[in-house]
Amino acid sequence: MPAPTHPRPHSETLANGLRVTLRHVPGLKRSAAALRVAAGSHDVPLAWPGLAHFLEHLLFLGTERFPTDEGLMAYVQRHGGQVNASTRERTTDFFFELPVSSFSAGLERLSDMLARPRMNLDDQLREREVLQAEFVAWSQDPTAQQQFALYEGLPAEHPLRGFHAGNRDSLQVESPGFQSALKDFHQRFYRTGQMTLSLVGPQSIDELRELAQQFAAVLPVGDKVAQAAPPPLAVKSYQQVGAHTNLLFAFDALSESSAEAMAFLCHWLNSAKPGGLLAYLHQQNLADSLKATPLYQFAGQALLHLQFHADGEQLDAIHERLLDWLSFFARQDWKPLREEYAALLQRQQQVSGALQLARLDIEQQAFGLSESGATALEHILREIGVVDNFSDHWHLPAANPFLRASEPLANAGLIRGQTSAHRGLRTFAQDRSRSRRERSPMHFSQALPDNSDEGAIYLRWQVEAAASADLRARLQRSLRQTRQDASEAGVDLSFSATGNQWLLKMGGLQEPMPSVLEHALKCLTMIDADSPRDEVQIPSMPIRQLLEALPEKSLPTIGTSEDANQLWTTSRWDGLALGLNQQTQSALGLALSRIPGTPDNQLAVTPIAQAQYHWSRINTASSEHALLLVCPTASRDIADEAAWRLLAQVCQTPFYQRLRVELQLGYAVFSALRQLHGRTAIVFGAQSPTTSAAELLEHIQEFLKNIPALIETLDDASLKQQRQGLADQFDDATLSTKDAAELLWQGKLAGHSSDYREQLVAAIQQLNRQALLDAAQRLINAESGWHCLANESMPDAPWPATN
Template sequence: MKTRGLVIEGLNVELVQQADARQAAALIQVGAGSHDEPTRWPGLAHLLEHLLFTGSTGWPDEGRLMPWIQAQGGRVNATTLARHSAFFFEVAPSQLADGLARLQDMIAHPLLDNRAIGQEVAVIEAEYQLLQQHQPSRIEAALLHAADSPPAFRQFHVGSRVHFGDELPALQRALRQFHQRYYVAGNMRLWLQGPQPLDALEALAREFVAALPPGSSRRDIPVPQLSEGTHWQLGGTPAALWRSWLLENSDGVTLWRAFLLDEAPGSLLATLREQELAETLELKILYQADSAIWLALGIDTAHPEAVNGLIDRYLAALIQTNQQQHQHYHQLARSRFVTLSPVEQLRQRALGFAPDENPPALLSLAERLTTAPGTLLRCTPEAVEGSQLTQGFSLALSPWQPSAPETLPSAAFFFYPLDGAVATGRLPEQAVALPHHQPDEAAATLILRPEFWSTFSPEAGDDLARRLRPLFAMLRHQGGHGSWQEVEGVWQLTLQLPPDEEAADRVLSQIVTVMTQPAAHGQPPAPETIAIPALLRQLPGQLAANMNPPCWRAALKGGGAALHSRIARRLSALSLPVNPASPPTRMTSRTGMTHLPHSSTDNALLLFIPLHRAEQLTALRALALIYEPRFFQRYRVEQPVGYVVSSRYLRCADQDGVMFALQSPDYSPLSLLRYCRTFLRSLTETLADADLDAIKTRLLSEQADQPLARLRHENGLAEPDAAQIEALSQADLQQLHRTLIQDRRRWRVLFTGGPVA
């Protein structure tokens, strides 16, 4: 990557050229957040974030950033933090200039009309009600409550209908004043990233700043002052321990995060898992001032005292690490960073988690972590006496006095690289039939997935994921990468093998051994706290024809003939056959409506309309591109139904279809289903207005030579090619659209809340 930093008319600009990137991204950070709001208007910064997307002078309705990005298949979002707000998007490189023009206009010239204000107040009210039961938000509120000053740490900032009131003209004036004060060039920072040369990115940045209001807004960002009582317990939440530190600066934090994210044997996380103390950990920045950073480490555990003692031992071991290990973990952090999408890389840069060019000083940070002021928060599902009203949350929060454990768990922390190699199991004599694509490529990628139209249950998939995690971490230390996760609704093993053939064979031998062991009965997956993600999580099980796969399907891309031979022999040791000669038998999934219980009081509906004829897949993907922005425009902007409004093409458990999702506190599932039907019927006469040439260009740009796509093609499953895309006609779209509406017997509906009929 090549970078360039400069200041243009007071605007701080960071440019990143990533020559091999297929996408480009932009992020504008404004130096104003929830702690900068007038006391009279709590939630004003959050409301303004919403409103900037609702229309601006140049794009008052159609063509504005969010629907335009969605129509291009890009990503767009925003966030409001304590002292910053950020707006970001990702598109194809050729569309970066058009996206920047829209971002510029919405930042500099928002309409902020009363109609949009009223609509977004209702949306924020719904979000506020949802957050009351959102455990991560409640935990963060409890963590921030430990700061006595500034007072903003305990004030309400989400926003609600009660706090905004009914006087829209007064609220509009407050919004405009806040915008005029803080949304000026000298109070912003712009990041641009893409494959374009740095000079081209700089030209875009100069054009962007030309229309921004000039000026600056000086602010004093105070350092948090922690209360005398720094140990708290929060009742009614999943068991966890959160430990925080108030540090003078952020030097070394990104490198420490690389150590914390390691899951290989000897790491903190692996040790917690081996001793059955915890499964996950998270490092987050609670607050950043000009001269301080407030860090928090969260660990899900029912044994907070033991884990706290283990953290102390871990920090003592960290102090003993050497420069070679620092360099190794720094390289891991950089390797992990470059695999992120461009927009996620920019978010990490804005948050301060992007790795530096050279390893920072870790030992001084480790020493500071042992002496810096901080807090402890114990989260427990038990009832806790006491109550605190803070930041709009009513929390069962009270002081906590941790007791020293009688004995601390034994722990032998060690770090990488290690001397010596793990022994490799005997290579089987038999070999499976393994397709080998592009053998001339040096980098080797292996995929292994269940038979088509089948998958594993979430419990079985998560159990195997837990057992494979240490091996994937070992693979990363050897220069490779591995994952076992749901891809298109099906559990899939993906291995990017290291260049060293012996190392690749060694790790594959260990992975095959783990995958042949009987499934353990671990903890069920943690429930999703928001209804729509919970429905999406259960959709593969609702669509898959078989939850007990009869065989595996595998393919290798890249790597030499010798490596291919080893892999084919290793895979023969799996307990299920791999790539049997018999072709997969297409199976149909269940249809109809299913009520799925969920803790949320909202009504949520997930409608999946499957494709019946494989030869219409190209038309389906084109229709989904037409549906997506129009569905959002209809039910999020013109006729607000809820705060989750989404539509897109979806392949799930090898079923191709189009998905519609709605979540609302006000409308019943039956009403939400009617809205979906009404939307589809209303498009029948307007499909001819769609820009078919632009849609074809988009579909062609999404063609990718992935191992999974080749595996599907070899087994007779549909994958659109360039000729099919070019041949697509308006008549094809109209015909499939009518079929999707008329063949309602094939619709699959999942819902939470009240009865659908």
């Protein structure tokens, strides 16, 4: 197992009272900050529900020093970073990630917006409409409403039962009382004693401390104020039946270590391995899925939620088996489970980026289950009501096979229709040593260095027909346990069957990858043995459903089949491996020999369809209106892609400003560049509670018409800055292994050579104003066609409906 590369963070309290955690990680290419304010929705005066969430929104609207187009969100987007915020019951978090060279300027903007928000009345009135749109979506979203309903078993006076979303009625911006409460809340909680800052990056601890001190110098100084304790939860447990079957356990007066105890318990409850609770419930036809999670934890209180996909009439039987398993679990020696849990947490940190680590540190996540955590867990189990007697059919889950070196699978043989010709596929090292002229269909690329712990593997199959919906579901189910084990071991594993293209993808720690690949191939080629029933899927918000459907709708489909063995046997495959060292390459030999289908190192590039308009209607089961406009490049030429990327960057903030802030169409508004099966596209998206899809499209088209004028407003220095900022995103010092691998895979799908990234950077740097204006005109004229995905029909020309 690789040695730990991410030591525990350094913690201290600065002279002005700001608590900081600093983590130096030499291998990171980016830096991240996470700031937690100890104040949330439950700390707001009862008269003004939603005030904390409203304030979080207002802080992003710019300051005197950094107006909106120079504020944190615009700055981070311009430099290819990530930024977001979240208001919870008792905390408000702000977090962002940037290249190291841009990080200090991001911190400046974060501290300025926290300390010196403008909060003028016009901004507040506009932003209230955004929250109103969020409220309408929340009130119509089945997932959100079912989550809210989970608290109905609690006492009416507990704040979890209250309304905290905020809307036009509760956010009475014109009221002097509201303005006074808003100002008081900001002054009371947004000060150093109430904040914790986490910084993560390749900088030394001393450098990170200096950045933290500069950040803190701007903030109002103040001691920590006690947040009012909630009334007792006053119940032990209760149950609910709806789209899912739910059991909830409430706790009062828990110790400080209860959070790590709850996390440990939920991890083992969620295990689907034989001998565990879920496996037994499935075997007895009582439930098909189980998800355990702590819904709420504050001041010694906690609410543990267990959600089952099951018949509500079986809830009493499920509850009985749950208590039986918990009684068994309580009497076991937890030492091996604690060791494995600590190992998987360590693996997770090894593959976490700067932002993930910063958020882990702000949560003060433990590195396993400590002795005090074990004591807290014993108390929690007693509170639930475990007993000394339990059934003898339970046993602890088998160890994760990927957390330690393991032998190849002994029984991962050839599938039906496969011949011995599939054996003996050469590794890159063997090809090179023998000076073979033939190219292996699995290309071990040297485009990424092989001196890190991480790597990526892509396996693609071209099949004769698209998998039916049932077959796609069975393929996904077959990988469920392997995917979970791989994730815990630091490997992100996914499989997609999109049209006539199937893709198995892995990224993360390379050491477990050969074993993960063997297990995954075995699962995918033996799906007949997998027979769980489908889970009930609660629809996500409409715009997300459109994004989920986008890859499928971007490929032509020829025929449909339910015969997995026939599709595997007649398929043709190739692949790409990146960043893998010689040891991992050699270890992959056996797994590569077991890939189903015929190896083919010259799979055809997906042809670009003739430019035309397409309208795809997706049923999202929502009254909200949602639309994506997909605008691809006319060719796969790298110069076209470079221009499209710069256009996407120039449009991102103005598009958000126009549709979300100025027109107030809804809260889900975005534009971004996407690569879909090797083709580059700019995607404009919007979701609105009141504006139809056709009207959303009109607003987007109106924005597109104004892009040339937007480009002309950029002076030469600004345009150069935009261009250089985009090029810098592809620099070795900035681009993560995961993002670099995905970029190079998309380049392979587009038919580009191995120096695709270098060619792309060169093309970006050659862009001038006229080239950008020409690209904008091609975009406006839809010279490469447009594809709309919406949850409404659009019969008018020029939009023919497609499936």
